[in-house]
Amino acid sequence: MIDTLVFLIFAGLTLAGAVAAALLRNLVHCALSLTVTFAGLALLYLSLGAQFVGFTQVLVYIGAVAILVVFAILLTRGSGALPGNLVTTSAWRIGWVAAVAVGFVLVAALQHAPFAQSAAAAPAVSVQQIGQALMGPFVLPLEIVGVLLTVALIGAVIVAMPERQGEDQ
Amino acid sequence: MSPNPAWSRTLDQIFVLLQHRIADLFPPLLQPWVAMILGVVGIVAVFPAIFALTTVLERKGLGRMQNRLGPNRVGPFGILQPIADAIKSLTKEDIVPRSADAVVHYLAPVVLVVAIFLGYAVLPVGRNMQLLNIDAGILFFFAIGASTELSIFMAGWSSRNKYSLLGAMRAVAQMISYEVPLLLSAVVAIMMTGSLNPSRIVEAQGGFTGILPHWYVFTPWGFAGFVLFVIAALAETNRSPFDLPEGESELVAGYFTEYSGFKFALFFLGEYLGMMSIAGYGITLFLGGWGAPLSVLAFLPSWLWFFGKLFLAIFFFIWLRGTLPRLRQDQLMNFAWKFMLPMSLLDLFVAALWRFLGEWLGAGLGTEVVRWLVCGLLLAVTYVLFARVMLKRQKISPRSYRYAE
Amino acid sequence: MLGEGILKGLAETAKNFAGSFVSEERLTTVEYPEQRLPQIENTRDFPFLVYDGEDAMAGLRCVSCQICEKECPPKCIYIVKSTDKKPDYVGKAQFYPTRFDIDISVCMSCQICVEVCPFDAIKMDTEFELSTSDRFGGLILDKHKLAKSNSYYQKIHPTEAAEVDGRLEEEKQKLEAKAKAAAEAAAAKAAADAAAKAAATTPEAQP
Numbered sequence: 001m002i003d004t005l006v007f008l009i010f011a012g013l014t015l016a017g018a019v020a021a022a023l024l025r026n027l028v029h030c031a032l033s034l035t036v037t038f039a040g041l042a043l044l045y046l047s048l049g050a051q052f053v054g055f056t057q058v059l060v061y062i063g064a065v066a067i068l069v070v071f072a073i074l075l076t077r078g079s080g081a082l083p084g085n086l087v088t089t090s091a092w093r094i095g096w097v098a099a100v101a102v103g104f105v106l107v108a109a110l111q112h113a114p115f116a117q118s119a120a121a122a123p124a125v126s127v128q129q130i131g132q133a134l135m136g137p138f139v140l141p142l143e144i145v146g147v148l149l150t151v152a153l154i155g156a157v158i159v160a161m162p163e164r165q166g167e168d169q
Numbered sequence: 170m171s172p173n174p175a176w177s178r179t180l181d182q183i184f185v186l187l188q189h190r191i192a193d194l195f196p197p198l199l200q201p202w203v204a205m206i207l208g209v210v211g212i213v214a215v216f217p218a219i220f221a222l223t224t225v226l227e228r229k230g231l232g233r234m235q236n237r238l239g240p241n242r243v244g245p246f247g248i249l250q251p252i253a254d255a256i257k258s259l260t261k262e263d264i265v266p267r268s269a270d271a272v273v274h275y276l277a278p279v280v281l282v283v284a285i286f287l288g289y290a291v292l293p294v295g296r297n298m299q300l301l302n303i304d305a306g307i308l309f310f311f312a313i314g315a316s317t318e319l320s321i322f323m324a325g326w327s328s329r330n331k332y333s334l335l336g337a338m339r340a341v342a343q344m345i346s347y348e349v350p351l352l353l354s355a356v357v358a359i360m361m362t363g364s365l366n367p368s369r370i371v372e373a374q375g376g377f378t379g380i381l382p383h384w385y386v387f388t389p390w391g392f393a394g395f396v397l398f399v400i401a402a403l404a405e406t407n408r409s410p411f412d413l414p415e416g417e418s419e420l421v422a423g424y425f426t427e428y429s430g431f432k433f434a435l436f437f438l439g440e441y442l443g444m445m446s447i448a449g450y451g452i453t454l455f456l457g458g459w460g461a462p463l464s465v466l467a468f469l470p471s472w473l474w475f476f477g478k479l480f481l482a483i484f485f486f487i488w489l490r491g492t493l494p495r496l497r498q499d500q501l502m503n504f505a506w507k508f509m510l511p512m513s514l515l516d517l518f519v520a521a522l523w524r525f526l527g528e529w530l531g532a533g534l535g536t537e538v539v540r541w542l543v544c545g546l547l548l549a550v551t552y553v554l555f556a557r558v559m560l561k562r563q564k565i566s567p568r569s570y571r572y573a574e
Numbered sequence: 575m576l577g578e579g580i581l582k583g584l585a586e587t588a589k590n591f592a593g594s595f596v597s598e599e600r601l602t603t604v605e606y607p608e609q610r611l612p613q614i615e616n617t618r619d620f621p622f623l624v625y626d627g628e629d630a631m632a633g634l635r636c637v638s639c640q641i642c643e644k645e646c647p648p649k650c651i652y653i654v655k656s657t658d659k660k661p662d663y664v665g666k667a668q669f670y671p672t673r674f675d676i677d678i679s680v681c682m683s684c685q686i687c688v689e690v691c692p693f694d695a696i697k698m699d700t701e702f703e704l705s706t707s708d709r710f711g712g713l714i715l716d717k718h719k720l721a722k723s724n725s726y727y728q729k730i731h732p733t734e735a736a737e738v739d740g741r742l743e744e745e746k747q748k749l750e751a752k753a754k755a756a757a758e759a760a761a762a763k764a765a766a767d768a769a770a771k772a773a774a775t776t777p778e779a780q781p
Contacts (some may be wrong), residue, residue, distance in 0.1 A: 016227055026270075029270075029273075032273065032319075032323065035319060051303060051304060051305045051308075052305055052308070053310075055305050055308045055309050055312040056308070056312070058312035058313070058315070058316060059308070059311060059312040059315050062312075062315065062316040063312065063314075063315025063316055063319075063348070064317060064345070066319055067318055067319065067322065067341055067345065070319075070322055070326075071341075074326075074338075083458070115531075126304055127304045127305045127308070127361070127365050128304070128364065136398065230591065233590065233591045233594040233595070234590050234591045234594075235589040235590065236590055236593075236594055236600045236601055236602050236603075237594075237601065237602070237603045238594075238601060238603060397780055421725075483582040486585060488587060488588070488591075489584070491583050491587045491591075492586070492587040493578070493580065493583060552576070553575075553577070556576030556577070559576060560576065
């Protein structure tokens with residue numbers, strides 16, 4: 001009973017954040033609502049007993065991605081409210097169609113997915129086990145991701161570096 | 170563990186026993202909830218009280234460092250000053266700028282203080298004195314710590330004030346930059362313990378050699394990690410010398426310029442609570458948490474040791490604030506990415522080397538000497554080289570203004 | 575060496591911290607309401623009106639010429655000139671201010687009023703504990719509050735007051751001398767007139 005209630009609260013929070021992110025006029029408000037969605041997702045993970053994923057969600061999405069989004073908004077178009085009604089433009093009609101189509105596909109996929117019937121039987125994974133898995137069988141993917149991120153970082157630095165005088169001649 | 174007398178053990182666990190005694194008064198179904206609420210009340214009561222004490226101690230300490238007396242008017246030696254300050258901030262008018270984003274402006278201090286209070290949930294302040302004993306405790310703390318950045322941004326952006334926004338941007342940039350070395354320097358302690366659980370980390374440092382404790386700070390990698398952690402923690406909490414986001418001479422008060430009355434007090438509270446929680450985690454990770462510093466002193470209660478260390482850490486922060494001038498923005502960023510990051514990565518490597526040297530050479534005095542020499546030298550030589558390069562590159566020239574000509 | 579300066583700085587502040595408990599001389603501050611530093615002689619903040627003698631209102635040097643009111647840059651002086659005259663300290667009949675208000679919330683302590691006053695009637699005060707709970711009425715000083723005796727002036731600005739007193743004394747003496755000379759001249763003239771009259775009358779009488 002309590003579990004269902006908790007799930008409903010968290011799910012409601014997540015959905016409310018997502019809807020607000022789509023409908024609010026002010027871009028920064030949208031970003032902040034998106035953060036609420038991230039937080040709701042983290043809470044959902046935690047309520048499922050996935051501590052590591054939940055905390056990582058907070059660390060990465062609220063701590064980094066949300067900040068990145070906000071920075072991007074402030075550095076590009078500014079944080080002013082967008083003019084006009086956006087929900088009935090032609091671009092939005094296409095968007096509605098796409099959303100409905102994706103929704104159908106998702107629902108269909110979920111209905112035919114072979115889920116394990118008893119959710120309670122899911123094994124409790126401790127943080128230590130995740131660590132051992134990452135350092136054991138999955139060490140190569142982890143390293144590759146690490147290298148990829150480092151390359152991305154260096155690339156970003158190079159893009160941001162001031163061009164030296166006289167090089168463009 | 171040394172066999173402590175019964176009274177010592179009771180004193181050690183007195184708060185835990187009290188919690189159980191009070192919880193026992195309630196029906197069994199409610200008992201876990203009551204115990205939890207009691208723990209929360211404890212945290213919410215104790216740490217703001219320490220905050221109040223810290224404000225007056227900080228002002229008095231800074232005064233002494235500058236050859237002044239500091240506040241001494243309210244109560245004996247000015248010790249009641251925080252009460253006067255609290256009354257003042259509670260009765261002040263709460264001003265919201267007309268162009269401010271009222272909702273976000275209102276939420277920012279609340280979110281900040283709530284996030285910082287959440288961080289205390291996994292802090293072990295004594296033996297068995299931890300609100301939530303979860304496996305990923307340290308990860309939880311860093312995740313919560315990262316989310317305070319957003320509330321600072323909210324405060325700065327919603328004020329619609331250039332100083333607020335600049336302060337918020339500086340704060341966010343600084344916190345993101347220093348979060349990397351902060352995490353990496355904490356990782357050494359986690360790596361050596363093999364657990365993210367704060368209580369396990371404290372217990373791993375619980376042994377004694379002779380009368381000296383096995384704290385991580387007394388190893389080469391632990392010492393380097395501790396220094397890096399302290400520097401990053403200072404930057405993360407916007408304490409001097411990293412107080413650029415609220416540099417009075419440039420930005421009025423930074424991101425909380427447009428806050429007044431109780432909301433301002435909340436920001437102030439959040440700042441100090443953040444400082445205390447990060448100091449608490451520094452103590453947990455490197456200074457043996459609630460462990461006694463000498464085996465002969467282990468009969469004193471664990472919470473006494475934790476809060477003693479916390480006060481020492483706070484005093485050290487005040488001492489630094491009384492000593493160091495503020496950094497410049499470019500110095501701040503250079504220091505983070507060109508010194509802190511490489512050093513913390515090296516420290517990770519050294520910690521791994523320490524561990525594997527121990528495994529390869531087996532236990533014994535010789536192993537200890539070799540480990541100390543290799544790891545210590547590696548860190549010291551790199552540090553000296555880094556320092557040489559950094560000092561040589563330092564260009565001292567008249568300041569140039571790119572855009573103000 | 576990197577970080578050496580930080581350690582040096584920490585040692586310095588630690589020395590200050592510990593030293594402040596040991597030696598009182600280190601403390602550079604003064605416990606204000608109980609202890610006070612002596613004011614330097616040229617201290618000034620707001621103007622006051624000087625009076626001579628015992629009665630403040632009778633002895634005011636101000637003759638209500640209103641030069642200070644016109645010169646005051648922030649216009650913080652308000653004067654109402656009297657319609658009648660009364661004798662001043664030397665006994666000469668002069669106008670006097672029926673109202674003389676200074677709004678010290680506006681005053682900028684420039685001392686121009688002092689410099690333009692031809693009668694040495696307005697001088698700068700050193701009283702600085704003027705805080706009040708009434709920020710409108712409490713900061714407007716009327717002539718009763720502004721009037722302070724010449725001996726007070728001599729106490730707060732001794733050198734300047736001695737110079738002013740000397741000058742006033744000199745003027746007074748000059749005035750007296752002039753009066754005396756005039757009186758003597760008048761007396762001499764009267765005597766001469768009398769003599770001439772006598773001389774004029776005697777021949778008439780003589781024949």
